[in-house]
Amino acid sequence: MSRSITLGQYYPASSVLHRADGRMKLILTVVFMVMCFLCKSLASFALLLLFTLGLVFASTVPLKIVLKSVRMIIFILIFTFVLNIFFTPGTGEPLLAFWIFRVYKDGIWKAFFMSFRVFCLVIGTGLLISYTTSPVDITHSIESLLMPLSKIGIPVHSFAMMMFIALRFIPTLSDDAEKIMTAQRSRGVDFSSGPLMGRIRSLVSVLIPLFVSSFRRADELAVAMECRCYHGGEGKTSLHVMKVRFSDFVILFVFLAVAAGTVLLNGIKFGYSM
């Protein structure tokens, strides 16, 4: 009955990036994003590309899978490119001019840089988070990073628990949905043909039973959790202790060094720089 449902894009392996502490990876993602926006010259973009390729290599995730995530944003890439080509004010003679559009050399460079930036951003953050960190680890890491907020009364543990349980129940509820759909089909509901509105309406006959069953599950789960001594996050320990290891700091250092490198390379005004 239960199929494998891969949440997000987690690619199980045991690379350096997989083994790195989840919290560190969240921080590194921020560093990486900043790095992408620090790049302003051809030289620094070259470094960024090299570094991103290095990340792909270090994660042991096949390049084909990584490029899949780029496919999803291809429209955004094209949009960014076109927008920048046509709407970058430039100096000197326009290369191309028609109606209200003027294409300058600056515009082409900038369009190229901006799309490239988004491209690296998606691959880099994907590698650091979705591909190498399991959803459960992400939840734990976010909880751990946000823990200081609980001091000012934000129920961090409860939110993390909610997220955790939501993840846990996705396969269960999808099984439920499938069973209900089969049951309704046997009663003559048609989900796959007919006008679109009719098909959408027929989904109501799945959603309502699904709601009812998930509420019942929630109720039973709450009782089961209470019976297993759950009483919120207070005093709760963990089987797996998150520990920031020396290697995590090495990775952080590499990231910071590359970030510094991009800033330095911004000084090389070869080609074009923003």
Next chain:
Amino acid sequence: MTDTGKTGYIQCRNLSFSYEPKPESGPVKYALKDVGLTFEKGEFVAVIGRNSSGKSTLAKLFSLIIEPTSGELVIDGKTVSSELTDAEILDIHRKVGMVFQNPDNQLIATVVEEDIAFGPENLGCPPDEIRRRVDSALAAVSLTDYAGAEPARLSGGQKQRVAIAGVLAMQPECIIFDESTAMLDPIGRRDVMNIMRSLKDKGITVINITHLMDEAARADRIVILDGGSVIAEGTPKDILSDTALLEQYGIIPPQCTALLNELRKKGFDLPSGVTPDEVADIIAAAAGL
């Protein structure tokens, strides 16, 4: 029945519970009415009865999910009331574990060992202690090889064994099975039953709430509930051979006992037995083997 002079591990006197608030007039509808029962430490008891007989209400009362409407409930020397402190409630939750019917609704984590760790984590055990408890609980339900598996990929019987391990990791003194085998296939059911036996052998009080007489036959003692009251209690042999009693309360005897009954009707003079082994011996002896 009520006061035997002994103090059991779980003891109820005149225990009543109603799901509805007291009505303005007319009688109160009770799910349980004036129940007097004693469960000794280390005992293996089956609670049987038809639907809405109050079996599950009893389980909920014992695990403090609901509070008695009236009467007295004592668990390991502590009287259950609204005056219990949080720490005392937590302690009873730890001592009295529950295994529910639907394994999908009681597993919390996405990895087997993390699920089993949930109880000890809540109790605030240090990580190495949790690890020890998880490993021994996994061994007790023979799922050591599945520590890293996803519960969603396990069979019903395996999931239910994970649920049992989750309770075991809290090192309970009593485990209540609330129709835990109802959703399992015969093999899963047999595995869970074998674990119940082994728990009893470890000195854990086991209360099995069930519809299935074959399961009840394997307990040390049977309690029959009907309409919220205790109708009878006794050894499986006494209870399950009492054809008149079973018929009156809509309980179908185990198949092997039914076979003996039929043979008796045919004029064979046979003693009573409730488990397949016993019945096989009886028939073999009668046939002169």
